[in-house]
Amino acid sequence: MDIIKSLHWRYAVKSFDPNKNLTPDQVERVKDGLQLTPTSMGLQLMQFIIIENQDLKNQIVPFAYNQKQVADCSHLLILCRKTHVEENDILSFVERTGEVRELDNQNPTLLNYEKMLRNSLSLSIEQQKAWMENQVYIALGNLLTVCAAEKIDACPMEGFQRAQLDEFLGLPEKNLNAVVMCPMGYRSKEDKYSRVNKVRRLKDDLFTEIK
């Protein structure tokens, strides 16, 4: 697989084929990619909502300024961050690390890591939000690359009313805020954007190389 060829193949799909759905296997690959996204200190302070239900997708369209990708896609992914870091986020992470790495809960390395986490997380709510949101965008980047490699069409979207969508989906009660969404599926043959050339700045302009 040539990853650069795949990145040329992908584009932000404006029009999906509403009659073509992703297979459960493809959805699983997408989940694998998101699960494997690296996050700061490994905490994964995010949640991914995958919506296949057509009624719900239709109801979300108005929150996304009527962008119809939201309704016509096979699966609508909403990438959320936590509203704030909770004590349990640290505890469950430390517990999971102990489990996976087979360390008992008094293991000094684990206890030191927990201490380091607590020290690093003394951030204001605003700092926490920005920090967690940046990591959701890393997940989005990872997702888009996985989709390209798997020949899954996608459209990254931040053109939606975050606060209103949060309320509609009852996210604040779950300590979550939507950051960005990504409809996934198959491009429609009618999508004219599949035929236009990619616009990117020239490498000479984009890179500074210091040798």
Ligand SMILES: Cc1cc2nc3c(=O)[nH]c(=O)nc-3n(C[C@H](O)[C@H](O)[C@H](O)COP(=O)(O)O)c2cc1C
């Ligand atoms: C964070 C982010 C938000 C975006 N929001 C939207 C959006 O709301 N609607 C849309 O149609 N495209 C959206 N796009 C797609 C970009 O316009 C597109 O990726 C860019 O023009 C480059 O084109 P390409 O992805 O087709 O190569 C978004 C892309 C990113 C990365």
